[in-house]
Amino acid sequence: xxxxxxxxxxxxxxxxxxGGGWNNNPVTSGDVSNTHAIINKALExxxxxxxxxxxxxxxxxxxxxxxxxxxxxSLREQMTIQSKxxxxxxDELGPKRYDFSANWINASVEGILSRLNIEQLxxxxxxxxxxxxxxxxxxxxxxxxxxxxxIKHVGVSNMHGHQIAxxxxxxxxxxxxxxxxxxxxxxxxxEDGITTNSVANRNIGYAAGTLEHCMLNNVQLQAWGSIxxxxxxxxxxxxxxxxxxxxxxxxxxxxxxxxxxxxxxGWLMRHPANxxxxxxxxxxxxxxxxxxxxxxSLSREHWYAxxxxxxxxxxx
Numbered sequence: 001x002x003x004x005x006x007x008x009x010x011x012x013x014x015x016x017x018x019g020g021g022w023n024n025n026p027v028t029s030g031d032v033s034n035t036h037a038i039i040n041k042a043l044e045x046x047x048x049x050x051x052x053x054x055x056x057x058x059x060x061x062x063x064x065x066x067x068x069x070x071x072x073x074s075l076r077e078q079m080t081i082q083s084k085x086x087x088x089x090x091d092e093l094g095p096k097r098y099d100f101s102a103n104w105i106n107a108s109v110e111g112i113l114s115r116l117n118i119e120q121l122x123x124x125x126x127x128x129x130x131x132x133x134x135x136x137x138x139x140x141x142x143x144x145x146x147x148x149x150x151i152k153h154v155g156v157s158n159m160h161g162h163q164i165a166x167x168x169x170x171x172x173x174x175x176x177x178x179x180x181x182x183x184x185x186x187x188x189x190x191e192d193g194i195t196t197n198s199v200a201n202r203n204i205g206y207a208a209g210t211l212e213h214c215m216l217n218n219v220q221l222q223a224w225g226s227i228x229x230x231x232x233x234x235x236x237x238x239x240x241x242x243x244x245x246x247x248x249x250x251x252x253x254x255x256x257x258x259x260x261x262x263x264x265x266g267w268l269m270r271h272p273a274n275x276x277x278x279x280x281x282x283x284x285x286x287x288x289x290x291x292x293x294x295x296x297s298l299s300r301e302h303w304y305a306x307x308x309x310x311x312x313x314x315x316x
Contacts, residue, residue: 007078012049014280019060045291052083062115066131070117082123083112100130102141125155141224161213177220186227226277233260241312258292265293
């Protein structure tokens with residue numbers, strides 16, 4: 001993202017928690033007020049990239065965000081807005097599935113733009129790989145959406161390097177972002193590299209070279225689940241490794257004079273892949289605590305100490 005949006009923030013605000021929850025309750029005025037407060041706080045903290053998906057709280061996350069933009073149109077100029085499509089929940093036609101058909105992508109984009117009350121998405125991300133993808137159908141669809149001015153850029157989510165390269169082979173526009181689960185608690189992307197040429201690598205199952213592909217091709221890595229569901233910053237856990245890691249995080253927060261959230265995110269951001277954390281909290285104080293990660297730089301020794309604690313053993 002940094003390549004294509006030079007003014008994009010180092011962090012992304014993830015909007016999955018907006019809209020009043022994963023239920024069929026209508027959006028309330030309170031939901032709109034809460035969303036407005038979150039948007040204002042994010043922008044106050046210079047977090048100007050907002051991440052959506054058409055499925056988040058069954059479309060309500062986009063709808064409530066769009067209501068705020070409709071009432072405050074000047075906010076749009078301060079934002080980079082991205083959304084994702086292609087996950088379909090179970091319905092009368094079939095089970096939960098992924099859909100890269102041109103009809104579904106086009107209909108999804110129309111719905112996203114309508115709910116968000118905007119004319120163009122800065123980035124459209126394909127949410128999860130569809131095994132039934134027809135490569136050139138997808139490429140032609142995305143090109144048409146760009147020509148129509150409905151999307152500016154194309155990204156992906158939960159794809160490995162080979163899938164990105166395959167899709168890119170048919171596109172005339174660069175894939176600008178790949179959103180993956182990445183955190184101190186979910187380290188498969190890291191373990192793949194450090195366990196190469198060892199028996200341990202056989203059980204990881206992570207597609208080798210995904211990070212390197214993204215780094216070589218200017219594909220911005222975005223990390224969902226970046227705070228590891230709070231495992232090291234106060235959430236209850238039964239794992240000894242998690243408890244030890246949480247204690248280390250607490251000690252380092254004191255040493256660096258920052259927050260535990262900043263240590264966890266700072267660990268992720270210390271990696272040279274320039275990973276962009278996606279922050280999903282709706283707690284304004286916690287959002288401030290996360291933001292402090294931009295002000296620290298973990299030493300190599302502390303970075304590896306966190307790896308060792310989270311792994312529950314030293315590196316190979």
